[in-house]
Amino acid sequence: MNTKKSSTDYSFFENVYDVVRKIPKGKVCTYGLIANYLGSKQGARMVGWAMNGAHQIKPKVPAHRVVNRNGMLTGKHHFETNNAMQKALEKEGIIIKDDIIQNLEKHIWDPLMKL
DNA sequence: GTCATGACAAAGA
DNA sequence: TTCTTTGCCATGA
Numbered sequence: 001m002n003t004k005k006s007s008t009d010y011s012f013f014e015n016v017y018d019v020v021r022k023i024p025k026g027k028v029c030t031y032g033l034i035a036n037y038l039g040s041k042q043g044a045r046m047v048g049w050a051m052n053g054a055h056q057i058k059p060k061v062p063a064h065r066v067v068n069r070n071g072m073l074t075g076k077h078h079f080e081t082n083n084a085m086q087k088a089l090e091k092e093g094i095i096i097k098d099d100i101i102q103n104l105e106k107h108i109w110d111p112l113m114k115l
Numbered sequence: 116g117t118c119a120t121g122a123c124a125a126a127g128a
Numbered sequence: 129t130t131c132t133t134t135g136c137c138a139t140g141a
Contacts, residue, residue: 011137011138012136012137012138013137013138035136040135040136040137041135041136042134042135042136043135043136043137044135044136045135045136045137046136046137046138047136049136049137049138049139050137050138052139053138053139
């Protein structure tokens, strides 16, 4: 039913935000992992782009828990401060050095694995 | 309506 | 091995 729905009622972005919000505290996820979960393995680029708009999305999206496949905080420059992302992650118990997450495999969270 | 860009990742040369 | 190219979907000019 529903009155109707536009072509982009739930776009790729919505799925990205939804997954990111599900990331548990103290865990992190990668762009490629999310993209893979959405079915677009090569759409990792889109995931990062989605985060670009995440700041204005509600509820808030823990974009600081999303990093690239190297565990590097590539998106930290998009935060209010250069160390906001790292600080937020460290606060959750994640060790970061040189903008790289240490023991990434121990902190990684895979939506596919969870579901 | 078309072109260019964007917080990535994997394959090819 | 590193460097280059392609793919993904959406947004903005």
